[in-house]
Amino acid sequence: MNLLIDSFEFGVLTQIHYGVGKLNELPDILKAENYQKVMIVTDPGLANSGLLERLEKILTSGEIQYAVFKEVQPDPTIEVVDTVRQLFLDNQCDAVIGIGGGSSIDTAKGVSAAVANPGDLGQFEGKNKLPNRGPDIIAIPTTAGTGSEVTHAMVLKDTKRKYKMGILSQNLHPKAAILDPQLLTTLPRGLAAITGMDALSHAIESYTSNQAQPITEALGLHAIRLIAKYLRPFVAQRTNLEAATQMMLASTIAGAAFIWGRVAAVHALSHPLGGRYKVPHGLANSILLPVVMEFNASSNQEKFKEIAILLGENVEGLSSREAALRSVDAVKGLIADLDIPPTLGANNVSLSEEEIHIVAQEALDSGVAAANPKVTTLEDLKNILRKAL
Ligand SMILES: [Fe+2]
Known part of the structure; x- marks a missing residue:
């Protein structure tokens, strides 16, 4: 234990919604924030597992409008974030849901950041350099895990430099995290x-x-x-x-x-x-x-x-x-x-x-x-x- 404590900072600014079967309550959580249309960001593995279909049913029966991007690959790139950002804007979404492992959640963070901060995201690499907070991010982890659902960090790959760059900013913490242990049970x-x-x-x-x-x-x-x-x-x-x-x-x-x-x-x-x-x-x-x-x-x-x-x-x-x-x-x-x-x-x-x-x-x-x-x-x-x- 470090007994000489001069100063420190701490805060978890993400609202955690925990519970077995909590995913079923997602529409209520989204409605409370008045989102009109949400962008779902996920990966092919999750889409093929049937979980995406289940999420879509939950949103449809809860009368929540949504658009889907399901092509997130491991080590997501700045280019993929740009593609999803365009989809987000074309569909006039107002919040982004990252469901999956760290790659999907970090892509969702990237989309939020890119919507509110024009230009190459690489310029915001480092600590506290991202000037604007973007649309709300909802993180739904299906691995245990990255912890990205409660962090204000993201890691994206800059393909040109073959480089994984990190951005640390209070503008990146998810608004909410849905922790539903049932979502882990199909993990390979x-x-x-x-x-x-x-x-x-x-x-x-x-x-x-x-x-x-x-x-x-x-x-x-x-x-x-x-x-x-x-x-x-x-x-x-x-x-x-x-x-x-x-x-x-x-x-x-x-x-x-x-x-x-x-x-x-x-x-x-x-x-x-x-x-x-x-x-x-x-x-x-x-x-x-x-x-x-x-x-x-x-x-x-x-x-x-x-x-x-x-x-x-x-x-x-x-x-x-x-x-x-x-x-x-x-x-x-x-x-x-x-x-x-x-x-x-x-x-x-x-x-x-x-x-x-x-x-x-x-x-x-x-x-x-x-x-x-x-x-x-x-x-x-x-x-x-x-x-x-
Ligand atoms: Fe890690």
């Missing part, structure tokens, strides 16, 4: 595993970051506790509603933790791995998390010991150092139990020394690694990547 197993590891990365990175503060620490710890208990049973059986419920909550709680407590070297490196080599975000984080934890463990052994205990390790009789490093073993064990191939090589991604340099440099330049609890140099980032090969 592999996706349940890596998105769950993304949530764990948010919780661990924010809890240990140099920007951690009392509220984000409390949220991060609870998210780790829930994920430790429920990620395995959830991945094993997504129809286990108790596990799905707790994972959905863990993901949102971890989102609220990291948007203020920040993420660090894991996310700094996973963004260029996604942008350049299409390594899915949760998979890249799964591979990097234990490597970065081992690198960071000496920065705050008490915190890493706490993580080890929450992840089920017995640390009795161990030195502080040994206890802290048990957190790394625990994460490796979790990855193995979830059948996630634990290295880049095992996922058919190989990097030359030159490519390692490019990825590490991009990670450093993004500023994301600046929140790492141990000061991180270019050479440190390159070593972390080498260990992840």
Whole structure:
């Protein structure tokens, strides 16, 4: 625990509507805001799963007008956002619903931003550079998860630069998030595993970051506790509603933790791995998390010991150092139990020394690694990547 607290900021400005079957109440939630027509943004997987059809039925029977874009791909691009922005304007919509994983929710955020801020979205990269708040965003996560439903961040790919750029702005937080654990029950197993590891990365990175503060620490710890208990049973059986419920909550709680407590070297490196080599975000984080934890463990052994205990390790009789490093073993064990191939090589991604340099440099330049609890140099980032090969 950081006892020298000089100042911090915290706020979750998204109204959370939680409940099993809550999706059925969407028309009432939309009517309360007087929207005339909503733009639905989603991906082909969700459209094929029957969930889009169900959503359309709910909206039709609730007499809500809507338009649909269902072609969101992983790592959504600025160009896709521009396409949907045009659809939004052509259909005279006044709110945008992102339903799906982080890609659909971030595309919805992008559409809202692009409607109110003309020009290339790339110019607003960074913190607090997006001047205008756009139409309301409603986030409906179907993974657990990104946490994007309660954050004011979005990550979009700039195809020309092969670069995943982040925008952090209070103008991006969704107006409302619908958390319905039933929506997780059709998630494919592999996706349940890596998105769950993304949530764990948010919780661990924010809890240990140099920007951690009392509220984000409390949220991060609870998210780790829930994920430790429920990620395995959830991945094993997504129809286990108790596990799905707790994972959905863990993901949102971890989102609220990291948007203020920040993420660090894991996310700094996973963004260029996604942008350049299409390594899915949760998979890249799964591979990097234990490597970065081992690198960071000496920065705050008490915190890493706490993580080890929450992840089920017995640390009795161990030195502080040994206890802290048990957190790394625990994460490796979790990855193995979830059948996630634990290295880049095992996922058919190989990097030359030159490519390692490019990825590490991009990670450093993004500023994301600046929140790492141990000061991180270019050479440190390159070593972390080498260990992840
Ligand atoms: Fe993430």
